[in-house]
Every structure is written in structure tokens, then in C-alpha cells.
Amino acid sequence: VPCYSVEQSGSNVYFGGFKHMYVSEGGNFNNMNQVSQTFGYYVSGITVSGDNVYVSDLNNNRVLVYKTSDLNSPINVYGQPDYTSISPNNPNLSASSLYEPRRTAIDCSGRLWVVDSANGRVLRYPTNSKTADLVLGPSDFTSNSTGYTRSSFLEPFSLAFNGDCSLLFVGDKNRILRFRGPNFSNGQEAEGILGFSDYGPNT
16 A cells, blocks of 8 residues: 655645645644644644545544545545534544544555544554444453553554554554554554563553
8 A cells, every 4th residue: 555754844744745735734624624723733644545645633533534636625534423523532432433543554455543542542444434443452442541551552642564564563652562463453462562671660
């Protein structure tokens, strides 16, 4: 799955692979097609895969999806039932809710992964579905996780796959956890760590 990098220059964030297109750092998607800094909400992550642009709209608790050829109107939204709702865990904590999503990634099968930061979890969505089918951090979709253990996150903020998607790396507060795939499971324990001599002070 071809993806493109994001580069920062001063107060602007640029999509790699695009010409004359950027999003202002700290911008807020406060309606369906507008970027504004008025309320100080943050666009916290951008992933480009194929013809799609995935935008993590942190404080509106959603991920918006655009076509690379048309950035005026999103084609999909994750974490909210519509384009005007912005409440966290709307209507409740579930496989389809989000609370301050920070980063996204697309795996080798074209599935969307989201770091659902304030819920202390990472979610995986099947292709063409807005309901997650896998969660890392807690063991189910109606719980959140917090703590330094092999299977929980304190403040997850990023994720990345290796080339064949057999390994997933998740950036958590003061550490990076490595999970063995590709057959991931709910609440799976990490097999490796960078940042502590063990899995954290609560292990």
C-alpha cells in the first residue's frame, strides 16, 4: 500500500507527493470542509494511501477521509455518526467511537489503524467498515486502558508497520512497544520495548 510522508516547515504541514497543498499546523476541521485555527483544535496526523487522505481531527474526536483529487468534501468519517457531531465517545465507548485520535496507518491489507489516544487504545477497521474489529490496549471495545504494562498504554500517540506488516510499533509515553503480527488479537501483549529496561513502572 503506497503511503506518503508528511513534512513540516515553519507553521505549515505538507503532504509528500502533492503539489501546492498543505494544512496549517494546529488547524481545526470545525465543519465538513473547513480548516480553522479559531478554536485551537489540532489536526494531529495525516496519512495518504492510494487515492485517500486520512486526517486525524484530534479535538473533534474523528478521522476524516478525503480523495486526493478533492479536498473540499470528505467522503467518510470515523468516530462520529455524521459530519457535524464532535463529542468524544459518541454516544458511548465502543468499537465505533473515538476520543482524541492522534495518528493513523494503513496496513498491507488496506485496513485503517487509528491511535485512539485518550481511550488508551489502538483500533483496526476492516475495509469499508467504520466499526473496529480489533483493539490493542484494553481487551474489549467498551473498556479503555491506562498504565505501563505489556498489554496496556498510558498515552499512545503514534504507530507504524514494518515492510510486510508482520510487526507493529506503537509510540506510548516514554516508550515504544513492538507487537508481533500479522495475526493480531484483542488485548495482545507486546513482545518488545524501547524506552524502559522492562515494560514500565507498573509491570
